[in-house]
Amino acid sequence: METKINAQQVRDREAVISLTQQLVRIPSVYRPGVEDGNEEKAAHYVADYLKAMGIEVFIEEVEPGRPNVIGIIDSGKPGKTLLLEGHTDVVTEGDHNSWKYEPFGAEIVDGRMYGRGTNDTKGNLACMITAVDSILQDKESFNGKIILCIPCDEEGMMIGIKHFIKNGWAEDVDGAIICEPEENQVCISQRGAMRLELITYGKMAHGAISWSGINPNLRMAKVIVELEKLERKEQERLGKHPTLGWPSITPTILKSPVKGEPQINVIPDQCMTTLDIRTVPGQDHEELKQEIRNIFSRLSEDDADFKADFTVLEDRPWTETDREEAIVKSVAQAVKQVTKEDPIYNGVPGATDGTFLHIAGIPIVTIGAGDRDIPHQINEYVDVNELAVTTQIYRQACLHFLNDKGEK
Numbered sequence: 001m002e003t004k005i006n007a008q009q010v011r012d013r014e015a016v017i018s019l020t021q022q023l024v025r026i027p028s029v030y031r032p033g034v035e036d037g038n039e040e041k042a043a044h045y046v047a048d049y050l051k052a053m054g055i056e057v058f059i060e061e062v063e064p065g066r067p068n069v070i071g072i073i074d075s076g077k078p079g080k081t082l083l084l085e086g087h088t089d090v091v092t093e094g095d096h097n098s099w100k101y102e103p104f105g106a107e108i109v110d111g112r113m114y115g116r117g118t119n120d121t122k123g124n125l126a127c128m129i130t131a132v133d134s135i136l137q138d139k140e141s142f143n144g145k146i147i148l149c150i151p152c153d154e155e156g157m158m159i160g161i162k163h164f165i166k167n168g169w170a171e172d173v174d175g176a177i178i179c180e181p182e183e184n185q186v187c188i189s190q191r192g193a194m195r196l197e198l199i200t201y202g203k204m205a206h207g208a209i210s211w212s213g214i215n216p217n218l219r220m221a222k223v224i225v226e227l228e229k230l231e232r233k234e235q236e237r238l239g240k241h242p243t244l245g246w247p248s249i250t251p252t253i254l255k256s257p258v259k260g261e262p263q264i265n266v267i268p269d270q271c272m273t274t275l276d277i278r279t280v281p282g283q284d285h286e287e288l289k290q291e292i293r294n295i296f297s298r299l300s301e302d303d304a305d306f307k308a309d310f311t312v313l314e315d316r317p318w319t320e321t322d323r324e325e326a327i328v329k330s331v332a333q334a335v336k337q338v339t340k341e342d343p344i345y346n347g348v349p350g351a352t353d354g355t356f357l358h359i360a361g362i363p364i365v366t367i368g369a370g371d372r373d374i375p376h377q378i379n380e381y382v383d384v385n386e387l388a389v390t391t392q393i394y395r396q397a398c399l400h401f402l403n404d405k406g407e408k
Contacts, residue, residue: 071148079144086125087154131394175327181370192318243347
C-alpha cells in the first residue's frame with residue numbers, strides 16, 4: 001500500500017495526526033464541580049476547527065459546560081443523509097503517576113501516539129473530521145448531506161446523543177458511522193446494556209440477637225445465587241454469539257447498609273447490589289426483568305420475611321444491522337478499497353452512542369482505529385498509521401454511500 005500513497009493521503013495523514021494531538025492535549029474528563037472538568041474546551045476547539053473548514057456549525061448546551069457540536073455539510077443536491085458520530089469526552093486518566101507518558105501529552109513514540117483519548121475516541125473523531133475536510137478540499141462531488149455529530153457524555157449516561165436525537169437532528173438520517181476503536185473491523189452488532197439497582201429489605205437488630213431482626217444480606221445472597229442460575233440458563237439457551245460473545249448478568253457493587261455507617265455487631269436494614277446485564281440478539285429486556293421478579297416471588301414463597309425490588313437505571317437494547325444495508329455495504333467497500341483486504345465483520349462488546357441512533361431507526365456501523373482492548377487503560381495509545389488508514393476509510397465510505405444510485 002505504501003507505493004500507492006498519493007499527495008492527498010500524505011496531506012490527510014499529517015492533518016489527522018496533528019488534530020488528534022490537539023484534541024488529546026485538551027483534557028475533557030467529566031469531573032463534576034472541578035473547574036474545566038468537562039468537555040467544553042474540546043467541543044469549542046472542534047467547533048472552531050469546523051468553522052475554519054467552512055462548515056455550518058451549531059453548538060447546543062446539553063448541561064452547563066457540556067455542549068454538543070453539530071456540523072452540517074449540504075451538497076445542495078438531493079440525496080441521502082449520512083451521519084458521522086464521535087464524542088469529545090474521555091474517561092479519567094486514573095493515577096497520573098502510573099502513566100509512562102503524559103496522559104494528555106499525545107506523545108508519539110515508535111509510531112504510537114500515547115494519551116487518554118488517543119484510542120477512545122479522539123483519534124477517530126479527528127479521522128472523521130479530516131475525512132470530510134479532505135472531501136471538501138478536493139471538491140469531491142457527492143449528493144445529499146453529511147452531519148457531523150460530536151456529542152458530550154458518551155462515557156456516562158449518553159445525555160449528549162439523547163439530546164441530539166430529542167432536538168430532531170437524527171430525523172431523515174439514512175445511515176450512521178459510529179467512530180469508535182474497532183481495529184477498522186466492520187462492526188454491525190452491539191451488546192445491549194441494562195443496569196439495575198436491586199435492594200433486599202430487612203429489619204435492623206443487634207448482631208448478637210439475630211432472631212430479633214431480619215437480615216437483608218442473607219436474602220441478597222440467595223438472590224445473587226439465583227441470578228447466576230439465570231445467567232447460566234440464558235447462556236445455554238442462546239449459546240455464544242459469533243461476534244458478541246456470551247450474554248451476562250454481573251453483580252458489581254454490593255453495599256450494606258445502603259445508608260449510614262456499617263457496624264460489625266449490627267444487622268442492617270437494607271442490602272443493595274447493582275447489576276450490569278449485557279444482552280445479545282434473542283434476548284428481550286422486558287422478559288429478563290420479569291425473570292428477576294419471578295426470582296423474588298419464588299424466594300418469598302419459602303421466606304415470609306423476604307422482600308426485594310429493583311430500579312432500572314439504564315436500558316440500552318442490543319443492536320444488529322443487516323449486511324445488505326447500504327451503510328454496511330458502503331463501509332465494507334471502503335475498507336476493501338483502502339486496505340486491499342476483505343473486511344472483517346464483528347460486533348461491539350458494549351453500548352455506544354449508536355445504540356440510541358439505532359433506537360431512532362437509523363442503520364449503524366461502528367468502525368475506527370485502535371486496538372479494541374486498549375480503551376480506558378493506563379498508557380492508552382493508537383497507531384498513527386492506523387489513523388491515516390481510518391481517515392481514508394471514512395472518506396471513501398462517505399462518497400460510496402452518498403453517491404450510491406440506489407433509492408434513498
